[in-house]
Amino acid sequence: MAMGDLFSGMLQGEEQIAPGAVLLRGFARDIAPALLACVAEISRVAPFRHLVTPGGYTMSVAMTNCGRVGWVSDERGYRYAPHDPQTGLLWPQMPVLFSDLARRAAEAAGFNGFAPDAALINRYVPGSRLSLHQDKDEDDARAPIVSVSLGLPAVFLFGGLNRSDKTRKYRVEHGDVAVWGGPSRLAFHGIAPLADGDDPFTGNCRINLTFRAAL
Ligand code: SIN
Numbered sequence: 001m002a003m004g005d006l007f008s009g010m011l012q013g014e015e016q017i018a019p020g021a022v023l024l025r026g027f028a029r030d031i032a033p034a035l036l037a038c039v040a041e042i043s044r045v046a047p048f049r050h051l052v053t054p055g056g057y058t059m060s061v062a063m064t065n066c067g068r069v070g071w072v073s074d075e076r077g078y079r080y081a082p083h084d085p086q087t088g089l090l091w092p093q094m095p096v097l098f099s100d101l102a103r104r105a106a107e108a109a110g111f112n113g114f115a116p117d118a119a120l121i122n123r124y125v126p127g128s129r130l131s132l133h134q135d136k137d138e139d140d141a142r143a144p145i146v147s148v149s150l151g152l153p154a155v156f157l158f159g160g161l162n163r164s165d166k167t168r169k170y171r172v173e174h175g176d177v178a179v180w181g182g183p184s185r186l187a188f189h190g191i192a193p194l195a196d197g198d199d200p201f202t203g204n205c206r207i208n209l210t211f212r213a214a215l
């Protein structure tokens, strides 16, 4: 097969991981420092915290949000809420830099008109992990999920629609963006325990932004 056929319809650095799911290598690399500056500002108002799952487990990933609503978890369950339960304040507004990046990445993956109302911000330190799960607390499953990796590299696990489906591993690095929607919208995914490291931008952590159309 000629290279032209192999890459037809795909941008360079774009890797299909499943139907409706792509990895856009380096898509956010240029604006990564500005994204991280926004994260620092957001976390001054809405600090990173370790949420407790309905089952009583304290997550190893620290989280905060920006946008019209934020994802929260406690003993009552998972949901999107307009206020930060820790401060009682509205979540910080989503920077235009964020929503614009999310829209462009979704479009590059074939999903036009993505308008996220929530950005969950995850912070991983070495050893932090996110076990296999589906993103299914959003009302509109027609919209994709856009996930931006910053700082230390991680191993992204991507499976199928059943928890028991085989997962594949993808190394995600600073500036990489993953988008999943359509037939992969409810695919199980997770992050393997973060390896130790020292990143020029974030030091010893990984920051992940996931954009959702929640309501
Ligand atoms: C998530 O599934 O919400 C986050 C995935 C990631 O950290 O890359």
Ligand code: FE2
Pocket: 133, 134, 135, 189
């Ligand atoms: Fe997720």
